[in-house]
Amino acid sequence: MVSIAHALTGAYLASVCPEPLVYVPLAVASHFILDYVRHYDIGVAMKKYHFGKIQIAIWETLDLTISAALIWWLFHTYPLPYQGHILAGALCGILPDIIETSDYFFNQPLPIFRPFYYFHERFHHSTTHVWWGVWPQLFLICAIVFLTLSR
Numbered sequence: 001m002v003s004i005a006h007a008l009t010g011a012y013l014a015s016v017c018p019e020p021l022v023y024v025p026l027a028v029a030s031h032f033i034l035d036y037v038r039h040y041d042i043g044v045a046m047k048k049y050h051f052g053k054i055q056i057a058i059w060e061t062l063d064l065t066i067s068a069a070l071i072w073w074l075f076h077t078y079p080l081p082y083q084g085h086i087l088a089g090a091l092c093g094i095l096p097d098i099i100e101t102s103d104y105f106f107n108q109p110l111p112i113f114r115p116f117y118y119f120h121e122r123f124h125h126s127t128t129h130v131w132w133g134v135w136p137q138l139f140l141i142c143a144i145v146f147l148t149l150s151r
């Protein structure tokens with residue numbers, strides 16, 4: 001899934017339960033669960049349209065910027081200690097993709113992460129059909145926005 005969905009989910013989990021022993025494993029686990037949902041993301045677009053590293057960097061920067069803006073919009077009124085947990089939750093939500101980034105950007109994948117790449121890849125269910133891959137993510141993002149704003 002896109003970083004927006006992963007980061008927002010991790011941030012939301014941390015906002016609901018700002019206890020690191022709870023939200024850190026939940027946010028990391030949510031990443032794999034969400035990747036299991038058939039989705040369209042930058043990795044799929046990269047293979048479909050043969051994106052180069054600069055195009056991937058531009059898309060990922062956009063993805064992360066929108067993630068940060070949404071998280072700020074939803075949680076900027078929360079007390080400061082809460083905001084630290086929310087940021088940590090968001091980072092845990094995208095942590096598996098941050099680790100995977102070394103595989104994309106370095107031509108030689110880091111051997112220490114090979115078992116992790118294999119594990120991460122096993123959870124990935126993607127589609128090249130944009131609509132069927134985007135709507136579950138839009139639904140998730142709208143649900144988190146709704147749940148956060150209605151608290």
Ligand SMILES: [Zn+2]
Binds near residue numbers: 001035
């Ligand atoms: Zn992933």
